[in-house]
Amino acid sequence: MEDVVIAGAGPNGLMLACELALAGIRPLVLERLPEPTTENRANGLVGQVVRLLDRRGLHDRLAGPIGPPAPAFVFGAMRLDLTLTDPNPLNILGVPQRRVEAMLNERAAELGVEVRRGHELTGLTQDADAVTLDVTGPEGPYRLRTRYHVGADGGRSVTRKLAGIDFPGVTEDRTLSYTANGTVPAEFADAESGGLRVPGHGVIPPFFHYRTGTGLFVYAPFPAGPLISTMELADGEESGDEPPMTLDELRASIERVLGFALPVEPPTGDGPHLLRRLRGRNTRLAAKFREGRVLLVGDAAHVHSAIGGPGLNLGLQDAAGLGWKLAATLHGWAPAGLLDTYESERRPIAERVVMQTQAQSALIAPGLEVTALRELFGELLRLPGTVQHIADLMSGADVRYEPATDHPLDGRWAPDLVLADGTRLAELTRTARPLLLDFTGSLGDELRGWTDRVDLVPGRTPGDATALLVRPDGYVAWATGATDPDETERKALRTALERWFGHPLDA
Incomplete structure (x- = not known):
């Protein structure tokens, strides 16, 4: 029996395969096309996904070291002056999607992922223990059993249809x-x-x-x-x-x-x-992202206008958000309900992408009333607060998962820290392991029982945070600014460790 079968060898499916492989799971990827597509469906990456690729060492493969954020962008065909933001959250990587896909395919092969091209999913049933897949390959039909199946097979997802998941929306x-x-x-x-x-x-x-x-x-x-x-x-x-x-x-x-x-x-x-x-x-959002042992990522879960380039920003981060949770479930140490947090965290983000792309589509429509709306909106875009809000929305910098503490970094994307010895956080996250960044030098004992799952990173860094618990997908699960955390903060750390990474070994 397979642990995970992924339908779709596009960027989202390959990214998920890489994330699972980094976590010690070897997925099988099925792709109905016999060869990688030569069609270029997008021409760049916009937003937090650029930083995600940097934190996996993949940005270097595409364009060398990550550069500074963009000085300007567009929203609804109106100029967004990003020099008015502080901080500027919007990174852009101008590479064709086919190059991104080729790079991820190469990385997946390095990690031992098997990709079967010319193999089409034709049937799906599931029971309490596994999913049974009917597949047609170059040598004829065959059947697979897998503990979990993920549909990364696009807006017309066969997985979604076979799983009976509705796809409401408008065309x-x-x-x-x-x-x-x-x-x-x-x-x-x-x-x-x-x-x-x-x-x-x-x-x-x-x-x-x-x-x-x-x-x-x-x-x-x-x-x-x-x-x-x-x-x-x-x-x-x-x-x-x-x-x-x-x-x-x-x-x-x-x-x-x-x-x-x-x-x-x-x-x-x-x-x-x-x-x-x-x-x-087409603007549609799957009624659910999970049906039993079947899950959806990327366009299989949501389709929307491409204006502003949000597609891969959303889909690749879906893959990063799902990968470590699915791996934890398969390894047996996932706390109860961890896999359900994939939908509870990622669905609201998809809803906001749908909202902002529909808003942009309204702003670019013809008509005198739209011209008047644009004139007013142009005035608002001279206000730094408005520009910051829209830039955060487009990049995904406004995402905040449920925090464990009242620290401003808790629940947010971990900042691009540089340790005192010059090590970048992006260099520490390439293995997709959870990290406890402990700049107090006093939290090592709190990690006992989780050292098989979470790595301790001592050191020093400038900034307001003295310790951060960073999830594999790059988001902070606990934070403190105290130089000597008290027992309340230490208890909150242990609670966060157990919430996201299961019971300690000595429990």
């Missing part, structure tokens, strides 16, 4: 989007900003969602080649047998949106190159 078909790689003559390039000089509009900044009265235009100069996108109101029903999109369609859409015939030419360099037409937007 709107009022918009039509065109996206393609292409080139634009050099005379339109603005060397200073990296954007485009468009007659009648001035300089359209790079990566900026530029709204007009008739639609939306985006120019994204990625290293692999510029990506150009438009969005308009749809003018009819989808026929169901529409021919593949052409660059002529994009050119015509740009002229309708900007009122100028921008001469977009085919892309140069090696492909694959994107040429995609999308009708409407």
